[in-house]
Amino acid sequence: MSPTKGTVLITGGTDGLGKAATLLLARHGYFVFAAGRSAAKREELDRLAHEEHLPIRTLEMDVSDSASVQIGVELVLEKSDGIDVLLNNAGVGYMAVIEELRMEDFRKQFEINLFGVLRVTQAVLPHMRQRRHGRILMMSSAAGLVSPPTYGAYSSSKHALEGFANALRLEMYPFGVDVILIEPGYIVTNFQQTAKELARPYFDRAKSSPYAKVYAGASTGSEEGREQSKTTPEDCAKVILKAIESSHPKARYPVTSATKLLTFGKRILSDSMLDSILRKRFRITRDS
Secondary structure, three states, rough: OOOOOOOOEEOOOOHHHHHHHHHHHHHOOOOOEOOOOOOOOHHHHHHHHHHOOOOOEEEOOOOOOOOHHHHHHHHHHHHHOOOOOOEEEOOOOOOOOOOOOOOOHHHHHHHHHOOHHHHHHHHHHHHHHOOOOOEEEEEEHHHHHOOOOOOOHHHHHHHHHHHHHHHHHHHHHHHOEEEEEEOOOOOOOOOHHHHHHHHHHHHOOOOOOOOOOHHHHHHHHHHHHHHHHHOOOOHHHHHHHHHOOOOOOOOEEEEEEHHHHHHHHHHHHHHHHHHHHHHHHHOOOOOO
């Protein structure tokens, strides 16, 4: 499986947006290493790759475990000519109001969405820096631009990721390494189901919570987002491909039309105006 365009390492590459990116990039001639924790999902992707004769190799990697990350990166370097592109895609979402969110869950949120990205990036950076070549893509979110109710943990992890990427983009400029933020909006994948399962302990007792109306509004807003979502994982993969192949990549690539509108709105709207829009969307009203 010799690459024609370069080697890509994708974390969370066996499901959802990561899997779509893995398949599209492989079909466009990239040698893709798709990392993931689930053996079943790795086996399914291996089967698809075999059927289509795609240059894909799956590997086990837990981004919350430093040893797992180091072993995975070393394997990729051993089996390829070098890592040309890193897509930090692995992520998870814990949804609950701030007051009720367990500190343990908040820590898990950052362990994967921020510290996991840091582990993998730090493992790859010396290689890219020495070669003076490479691109690092960070899977951010529309929630990295605004923070809906019950998204406190998830949004703060994505806001932190945005700041992390902004600094790294400047630090790697002298070495010819580009750092790019991908900002999807609501795209239906298994991510939402996993987030729903993680949030179940909070939402199951929501009716007895002083935040009952907030939880209800968040649920309704999420369902509406699912119904209104028209962008597919494959659409997101095309944006990722564009960012990888652009001769002069942008710092950030919004994916859905809603995220593009939000990016524009952040530039011209005040915080109070954005709050008003979010309150309306998620039915947040003041008690009389």
